Amino acid sequence: MSISTGELNIRGKGTTFLELSGDELGAFNVGVPPSAEQQTIAAFLDRETGKIDALVAEQQRLVELLAEKRQAVISHAVTKGLNPNAPMKKSGIEWLGEVPKHWIIAPLGYLAATIQTGPFGSQLHSADYVEGETPVINPSNIQDGKLVADWSCTVTQEIVARLAQHKLKVGDIVFGRRGEMGRCAMVTENEIDWLCGTGGLNVRLSNRAMPEFVSIYLGTSYVRELLKLESVGSTMDNLNTQILSRVSVPLPPLDEQQAIVTFLDNEIAKFDTLTTEANRAISLLQERRSALISAAVTGKIDVRNT
Numbered sequence: 001m002s003i004s005t006g007e008l009n010i011r012g013k014g015t016t017f018l019e020l021s022g023d024e025l026g027a028f029n030v031g032v033p034p035s036a037e038q039q040t041i042a043a044f045l046d047r048e049t050g051k052i053d054a055l056v057a058e059q060q061r062l063v064e065l066l067a068e069k070r071q072a073v074i075s076h077a078v079t080k081g082l083n084p085n086a087p088m089k090k091s092g093i094e095w096l097g098e099v100p101k102h103w104i105i106a107p108l109g110y111l112a113a114t115i116q117t118g119p120f121g122s123q124l125h126s127a128d129y130v131e132g133e134t135p136v137i138n139p140s141n142i143q144d145g146k147l148v149a150d151w152s153c154t155v156t157q158e159i160v161a162r163l164a165q166h167k168l169k170v171g172d173i174v175f176g177r178r179g180e181m182g183r184c185a186m187v188t189e190n191e192i193d194w195l196c197g198t199g200g201l202n203v204r205l206s207n208r209a210m211p212e213f214v215s216i217y218l219g220t221s222y223v224r225e226l227l228k229l230e231s232v233g234s235t236m237d238n239l240n241t242q243i244l245s246r247v248s249v250p251l252p253p254l255d256e257q258q259a260i261v262t263f264l265d266n267e268i269a270k271f272d273t274l275t276t277e278a279n280r281a282i283s284l285l286q287e288r289r290s291a292l293i294s295a296a297v298t299g300k301i302d303v304r305n306t
Helices: 002-011 022-026 035-080 157-162 211-218 221-230 241-246 254-297
Strands: 088-090 098-100 104-107 112-117 134-137 173-176 184-186 200-205 248-251
Touching: 035 098, 035 211, 035 221, 035 254, 112 241, 134 157, 173 211, 184 211, 200 241, 211 248, 211 254, 221 241
Parallel strands: none
Antiparallel strands: 088 098, 104 248, 112 200, 173 184, 173 200
């Protein structure tokens, strides 16, 4: 199959996408074994691809379980702490339940030095974008808890200087304020002086809390669901500074925040390694499946006695 696909691609015409005419497809030669051998090949492939598909399904389920466990470990650490014997108290928030007795519950607005919406549309136009300059962070640039630049969507230093109040600093937590609620990421040294875009909200914390701890908490499923319920907008969810300011944050002392962050860095790295290995196994199995089909239907392996 893969050889046939390659040959069809050669015959395809077009600059944006390949197109094959009916005549060219009709003239394409296909090797056809006797009927009995076709049935043997089909039975062989049904059996063997079924085995591979079952292994792929197992690995996909493993990826799902790792994601669930990863989120559970994160959520437990940032809402219950690391000491299973710590005295607990009611948080007063139904979805949060109990928290360690020595923690405080504070609204994000109390912990933040500023919560600022990105520049208005009138301040930053699509015509301002160039390639290869300073990245602008909008919701699409916040992916899996990281800021990912689109180097075709950047602005010149002149515009950065004009919009200096929207420049990002290490420790800032950037939210997408449109579409998928709760999408956020913390600014690292790699993203210093990038620009918060029109579709973003930037939270800059005071010294009362560690940005690493707060950003992990704000990325939990608890907060995502809360923001989804609280967000406004008739056709699309829309986040604003008032909604973010009201989000309750369970906060341990600074040294405990650091301990939790260190613990989660190690645990998340383990989960991510296992997930990468599982995805690699899926990729190899899928390659094996395609190669097996190609070899069987082109006669490169003899399946008559299998």
